[in-house]
Amino acid sequence: MNAMTRRIAVGTVAVSIALTMAACGKAGDKKDSSSSGGDSKNKSIGLLLPENATTRYEKFDKPLIEAKIKELCSDCTVSYDNAGADPAKQAQQVNTMITKGVKVLILDAQDSVGIQSSVEAAVAKGIKVVAYDRLAQGPISAYVSYDNEKIGELQGQSLLDAMGADAKPTSKIVMIDGDPADPNAAMFKAGAHKVLDGKVDIAYEQTGLWKDTVANQKVTAAITQLGKANIKGVYSANDGMAGGIATALKGAGMHVPLTGQDAELAGIQRILTDQQAATIYKAYKPEADATAEIAVDLLEGKDFKSIADTTVKSGSGQTVPAHLIPATPVTKANIKDTVIKDKLYTVAQICTAEFQAACKAAGIQ
Structure with a gap:
């Protein structure tokens, strides 16, 4: 092999090594993104709700959380799923969120005890988990619910x-x-x-x-x-x-x-x-809003302790920063001053033809 041939061969090997290293670097970057750590451009949040037999989850919680996240972070994306009251299905949904590479997971656990291993798996990949409405066991970053x-x-x-x-x-x-x-x-x-x-x-x-x-x-x-x-x-x-x-x-x-x-x-x-x-x-909106604010703060690495103003202890022993919202009893006497005043429902939604006489008797028109 003459000198010219040797120089060409060496150059070819160098280019090959450089391309291989670059390819490895990209693969590593992809792995980091899927593990939800270190990718500053990844603004993905997962939202998992427990069931749809209770009307609140699909009608209120989901749209309220999504709207607040979008208000706070216009370029954030939200991946959503509902467990349909199936704990095994929700565990698989957590795995899917891990694979998607979400950075923060809002989780309303169908089975708060059984979901612990899934929470641990998500956290091991660098995902911050916010327990919503129900306190899941495992290394939760924050919890938002009611007293x-x-x-x-x-x-x-x-x-x-x-x-x-x-x-x-x-x-x-x-x-x-x-x-x-x-x-x-x-x-x-x-x-x-x-x-x-x-x-x-x-x-x-x-x-x-x-x-x-x-x-x-x-x-x-x-x-x-x-x-x-x-x-x-x-x-x-x-x-x-x-x-x-x-x-x-x-x-x-x-x-x-x-x-x-x-x-x-x-x-x-x-x-x-x-x-x-x-x-x-x-009131669903204060719960949804506080959860969305904490999720976006976690996504952006900001301090959320001004929102999570207390702590609770989970069933697995963790002390979790929390925000607890008060609730109000509703009887016939205060329907107007609670769910109608807060625009949870309109008079038209409540007082359909079947209930018009009852609404009139209660002073709701």
Whole structure:
């Protein structure tokens, strides 16, 4: 090989090595992006909600969170999915978000305990996880929800108020709690017991799994077991289940106080027609806005502690910065001053043809 040939060969090898190193560098860059760390141009946020049987998630939480993120960060993108009440599906959705390379994940856990390994996997890839509405276990960066034990207390007190003279230690009531996989359900239950224990006789208590059909079945069983004349009130942990319970009570020819939660449109309409005594209004916009602000701050590496103004301890032992929002009981007397005033629903949405007479009687026109 002459000198000229050797120079060409060496040059060719050098170019080949340089191209290989450049290709490796790009592959490494792609890996960093997918692991959600170090890519300043990546402004992707994941949003995972737990189920769609409760109307709030698709109708309020999702659009409110997305709108606030877009307001705060015009070039941010939001990837969304709903678990449809399936914990295994939500775990797979977390994996998909990891693969997509989101930098922040807003997670409303369907199963707060079972999702821990998925949270750990996301955090291991550099993703910041914000627990929304329900406190997932694992290394969570922040948590936004309501004072859920206080909500249980409000529910319990609303039931006692509606029972009036029947609120006495010998009066039997039925309690239909939420899904045990949801940590909020345990807090609602604890708060309700704090108020109800000793004031009434909780003669039958079961979980309704946040499903109207299950709640209907459980209350039907309670009526059979206790006798319809002996039941003086029913605690339902949310409005979705209260719908199934109201159907069971009506089928048995019963009219007793029934509570709920979430201020669902159907729940408000049941209150107007005296099929439900009260619900709990949790303003969704403050919760959604605070969550979006924290998510964008985490994305941009900013301090979010002015929003997360307290801390909570998760079931896995982590102390998590938190923001907790107060809630308000709603009865027929204050529908105008709560859900209508805050524009959760319009009068037209509430007072359809079927409910016009009830609205007029309540002064809602």
